Amino acid sequence: MRAYTLDHLSDAALLRRLSELVARDRANTAELLAHIAEVDARRLYADAGYSSMFVYCVRKLHLSEDAAGKRITAARAARRFPALLGALDLGRIHLTAACILAPHLSEANIETLIEAATHKGKAEIEAWLAGQSIMTPVTIRPCTIKPIVERQAEPRREAGLAFAFDSKETSEPDERARPDGGHEEHAPERVQVSSDLSLQHAPERVDDPRKSAGVPVPEGAPAPALPRHYLMQLTIERSTHDKLRRAQALLGHAIPSGNVAQVLDRALDLLLGHLERRKAGAPRPRRTATHPTGKRYVPARVRRAVWERDEGRCTFVSASGHRCGERTRLEFDHVEPVARGGTATVEGIRLRCHAHNQLEAKRVFGAGFMDRKR
DSSP: OOOOOOTTSOHHHHHHHHHHHHHHHHHHHHHHHHHHHHHHHHTHHHHTTOSSHHHIIIIISOOOHHHHHHHHHHHHHHHHOTHHHHHHHTTSSOHHHHHHHGGGOOTTTHHHHHHHHTTOOHHHHHHHHHHTTOSOOOOOOOOEEEEOOOOOOOOEEETTEEEOOOSSOOSSOOGGGSTTOOOOSSOOOOOOOOOOBOGGGOOSSOOOHHHHTTOOOOTTOOOOOOOSOEEEEOOOOHHHHHHHHHHHHHTTTTOTTOOHHHHHHHHHHHHHHHHHHHHHOOOOOOOOSOOOOSTTOOOHHHHHHHHHHTTTSOOOBOTTSOBOOOOSSEEEEESSOGGGTOOOSTTTEEEEEHHHHHHHHHHHHOHHHHHHHO
C-alpha cells in the first residue's frame, strides 16, 4: 500500500509536488473525459449490461451521481468541441466550467467562451454569460413565500430491509436532471409544499387543512402548529446582491458559512429596531458608560481609516507578490506586536484575515509558543 505520510518533505518541495499533482490531475481528467465520450458514443455500456452511461459510471466505475453527471456532460460537449479537452489539460478551465459552458457552445463561439472562462470561478463565469445575454433569460416573478411541510414518510420495507425517507430532497439528480435520462429504483418520496403566500397577506396562523378538505374536526381539537420553515423565492437587483455579499463578508466571524437565511435574519433584526424607534419611539438600547481601554484597543477612527485604506481586504502579500485579498473574517492586526511596543495608530494597524494574522504571529513568536497559547 502506498504511503501517504509527507512529514519528510520541506515546505518548498511540498508546494512543488502539489502543483505537479494538480497538473497531472488535469491531464488525467481530460483523458478520462475523452474515454467516457468514446464509450458513450459506442454505447459499450449496453454490452456490459448497463442501461446508460450514467448507470455504468455509478454502478461499474463507482463514481458518485454528481461526479458521473458532471463528467458525462463535459465529455459529450468535448466530443463535439475537442478544444475543451485542451483547455482542461492546460488548466485554463475546470470541470465545472466545462459543464456550465456546455449548453452554450457552438463552432462560432467556442474560443470566445473558453477565453472568457479561463481561470474564472463558477460565479464569475455565470455572471459573464448573463451579461452577454447567452444564458436563457429568466422571467422575473414577484416574491413568494411557501411554508414547508415537514413530516416523516412511512418507512418502506423491501427485500427484508427498511428504507426510511424524510421530507428533505436528496442531492441525487432526478430523471430530468440526469444526462442519460435514466432513473433510479427506490427514489425518495417528494413532499410538496403548500400554495404561495403573498407578502401582503401572510396569515398569522395557517388554516386547518382538514376543514378545507371537508373532514370533520372534533370539538376542541388542537389547531395545527405553524410551519417552522418557509421557502422564499425572489429576484433581486445587482445592487442588492452586492450588499448581500458585503454583509456575508462582514459577518464572516459570526456566520462563517455565509448562510443567507441567517444573514437575512440579522438584517431584519437591525431594520426592525430602526423602524420601531422611528415609528413608535421605542427606546434605544442602552450603551454602557465604560469604554474599551488597553494597549490592544483600536479606536473607531483608526478602524475606519484602516478599513478605507486597505479596501476591506486582507493585506498579506506572498513572496511571489500575490496579495491574499480575503474579505471575510478580517482582523485589525498590529504591524508591530503589542508585546513589542506596537501602537494602535493608522500606520500601526493593518487588515489581515484570521489565517494570515495567525501566520504572522507564528513568524514573530514561533509555532511552539502559538500552539501553547491556543
